[in-house]
Amino acid sequence: MKILITCSSDKSEQNVALNIIKYLINKGKDDFTVCVLDNDKNIIRYLKSKKIFFVNKNIKFFLNKIKQNEFNWLLNLWGSRIFNQNFLNKFKNNLNIHPSFLPYNRGKDPYVWSIINETYKGVSLHKMDKTIDGGKIYIRKKLDLNFPIYGKDLYEASLKLSKTLFIQNWFKIRNGKIKPKKHRIKKIKVNKRINLLKTNIIDLDNQSFKKEKIFLFNILARDFKKFSFKIKYKKKIFNLKVNIFK
Numbered sequence: 001m002k003i004l005i006t007c008s009s010d011k012s013e014q015n016v017a018l019n020i021i022k023y024l025i026n027k028g029k030d031d032f033t034v035c036v037l038d039n040d041k042n043i044i045r046y047l048k049s050k051k052i053f054f055v056n057k058n059i060k061f062f063l064n065k066i067k068q069n070e071f072n073w074l075l076n077l078w079g080s081r082i083f084n085q086n087f088l089n090k091f092k093n094n095l096n097i098h099p100s101f102l103p104y105n106r107g108k109d110p111y112v113w114s115i116i117n118e119t120y121k122g123v124s125l126h127k128m129d130k131t132i133d134g135g136k137i138y139i140r141k142k143l144d145l146n147f148p149i150y151g152k153d154l155y156e157a158s159l160k161l162s163k164t165l166f167i168q169n170w171f172k173i174r175n176g177k178i179k180p181k182k183h184r185i186k187k188i189k190v191n192k193r194i195n196l197l198k199t200n201i202i203d204l205d206n207q208s209f210k211k212e213k214i215f216l217f218n219i220l221a222r223d224f225k226k227f228s229f230k231i232k233y234k235k236k237i238f239n240l241k242v243n244i245f246k
Contacts, residue, residue, distance in 0.1 A: 014159035136180030
């Protein structure tokens, strides 16, 4: 099969795209062309060592030149580019990795929103369509993490599961043994990064944050054993401490 891969670095130790590309090339069953969307040096170095054709410049021009059914598959491995339906229609099949338990937390930064929204955490392999992360799902898997869950820890766990879920299921998907299925839940909103950036400052000098200020000062004031501040969540008691630094 002829497969086009679009990818970029996740800038972590997990190296999702690079490790999946290594897995695919080492299997040696398909003909790959790779678009390195962010010009990642590690991915490019590996592709050169394996003499795999890749594109890291004039990517938009290259993608526009792709002909109908020129490739059997489009694999989007940690690439942030949104493809329109006309482009997707050029491929017989496509797959995207999304680090959330779809259809929950579509869009950017799902490992942040899944904590804020108290929804399932996980990873999904799904088919791309004209919507953002709204296509049919090949397979998904939950992450079972105990409270308290921190965004950075969830991010790392999501990346690790992304590699595992793809490697364990790719050839079943490729060979048609796993078919994409519609999810039953509708009207799930798409999260946008701008909504996070708008709310990442708590201005204690602003009266609209009066409740947050009282809560924060209570935590700071009780920061020793005699008056230790605690919280109750799902019938369990947790100690609470906050770190503030400049």
